Amino acid sequence: MSKIVVIGANHAGTACINTILGAKTKDEVVVFDRNNNISFLGCGMALWIGNQIHSGDGLFYSNKEKLEAAGAKVNMESEIKSIDFEDKKVNAVLKDGTTVSESYDKLVLATGSIPVVPNIPGKDLENVQLVKLYQNAQEVIEKLKNPEIKNITVVGAGYIGVELAEAFERHGKNVTLIDVCDTVLASYYDKEFSQKMQDVLVNHGIKTVFEETVIEIKGDGKVESVVTDKGEYKSDMVILSIGFKPNNELGKEKLELFKNGAYLVNKKQETSIKDVYAIGDCATVYDNTIGDRNYIALATNAVRSGIVAASNIVGTELETIGVQGSNGISIYDYKMVSTGLSVKKANSLGIEVEYVDFNDLQKPEFIETENPEVKIRIVYDKKTRVILGAQIASYYDMSMGIHMFSLAIQEKTTVDKLKLLDIFFLPHFNKPYNYITMAALNAK
Missing domain, CATH: 3.50.50.60 (FAD/NAD(P)-binding domain)
Structure with a gap:
């Protein structure tokens, strides 16, 4: 049985803790968090502020009581003063002012990010x-x-x-x-x-x-x-x-860092020091669009990194399959989603790309109900024609389509493969020659 200390219990930390405890290995899990709440979904904050939802209560999916019921020891409103990586000890001040020195066999840093x-x-x-x-x-x-x-x-x-x-x-x-x-x-x-x-x-x-x-x-x-x-x-x-920057205060003098200060981790979320893992916004991710480590701070990435680290900690070897940075936004019901590289980003990285744009209605012209226009861009490698990014925008909720492009980037699919992809047609949903097919057919 190992003793696992987790510093930070928001999205990445909570996912990690739940995965460790769910493995039923009887490992001891000790958690420190300096906030008085955990699992706050900041992505819903603007909805609350703008009165589009009536309360912020629903923006939480876990708490201290849930984690302790699952078997963790949780110290809220506690401050980590230092970490002794050689002797494997975490030095903290608890809410009541008590100073503790907590030993560990494995340490998970889930310290998140801080505003710039x-x-x-x-x-x-x-x-x-x-x-x-x-x-x-x-x-x-x-x-x-x-x-x-x-x-x-x-x-x-x-x-x-x-x-x-x-x-x-x-x-x-x-x-x-x-x-x-x-x-x-x-x-x-x-x-x-x-x-x-x-x-x-x-x-x-x-x-x-x-x-x-x-x-x-x-x-x-x-x-x-x-x-x-x-x-x-x-x-x-x-x-x-x-914007935000990685909160690396506890390990920046000892751990290997990315160019922006994030903890450099491998595909198992391991840092440069044995038995120390970093997850969430304080750590790098493996970016499939560039085939290398990168910094992409998203809650979805945080959760996945927590699961990967926890699996390796409990003895189930697991590597990340990488990310594409898939994201979306809806403002006054106008929806935009993207994944992978934009043309601008690719150019800044020195990657030669082509792109194809296509605009069309979501459904056939004879549909008399709501039928907004959709704009799509597919970005692909100029030489290999492998898809590297996609952007879609509309008042129609076409957001599920971006997941297909995320998988296409992950699996190194070419834009030509999309031309004859089996996409169903029904007037209630789309056009027989839909904008994904037409964009691919129009690729140079």
């Missing part, structure tokens, strides 16, 4: 908000009740920033969305797609400001405006959603 906060004047003013934890969302929701907060500036136009911009506009606030890039969602989509989402935001009254860098937040105690290198924007609240 620019070091600019005014970042500590009242009503400058981070939105990552449950408590952050609670605080923002409470402040939205203040009628004096009329103008909200969101800094960062990635997924969280765009979702929050919609949420604040649903409260009737004047919303400004600022980013250094030239469009929204620049990390996931090519301009032809992201521009469509930008149009959706603008059509709902959200002011978009691109290619500007925030250099100061002004105010006398409270926020009054946001200053960029090109302008100034009146603000009663500022949301910093610039």
Whole structure:
């Protein structure tokens, strides 16, 4: 029987703990987490803030009681002060102030990520908000009740920033969305797609400001405006959603790191020190699009990494099959999904690609009910024609289609294989020559 210490019990940690305990190996599992809750689904936070769901209670799927009922010893609101990797000990301060030195046979680091906060004047003013934890969302929701907060500036136009911009506009606030890039969602989509989402935001009254860098937040105690290198924007609240970085504080001096500071792990989630595993947002993933390790912080990746690490810890050898970074967003019911590489990303990596675009209705023209247009792009290697990425956008929920492209990238399928792929037809669902088939047929 081994003693396994898990530091961090959110998505990756919870998946790891449940998998270890589910194996019935009688291993001792000791958990430390500095928060007072676990398993918060931050991806649903904007729905809560925007009153699209009535409560945040449903954004949890586990808790201390559930993990302890399964057999773990869980220490919430505990702070890890240091780790002695040589003697295999974790030094922590518990909620009641007690100092403990917990030995381990195997250690799992699931410390997640932390928000990027620019070091600019005014970042500590009242009503400058981070939105990552449950408590952050609670605080923002409470402040939205203040009628004096009329103008909200969101800094960062990635997924969280765009979702929050919609949420604040649903409260009737004047919303400004600022980013250094030239469009929204620049990390996931090519301009032809992201521009469509930008149009959706603008059509709902959200002011978009691109290619500007925030250099100061002004105010006398409270926020009054946001200053960029090109302008100034009146603000009663500022949301910093610039991005996240791996929380590597506990092991950065001892463990091998990726270029952004994430713990480098192999396909078994093992770090550079024996018996130490890293999972979730603090660790790398194996990216099938580039055939190498990368950093892609997604809850789905976190859960899978937790399962892989736990399986190896309990003696069931398991390697990750890699990821494609599949993702999606729905703003004012306009849906965009992507997986793998965009053309822009491929070019930045020096990968020669071709792409094919196709626009069509979801269903045959004779369908008299809702029948939105769908836009698709398939990105593929110029030489091998292996599919490397896909993007789809529509008011229709076509999201399941991106899973097929994720598998295609994983299995190194060529775009030509799609031309005669067995895709069913029924007018209730699609067209006989649907946009996936037609896009493949039109590939150069």
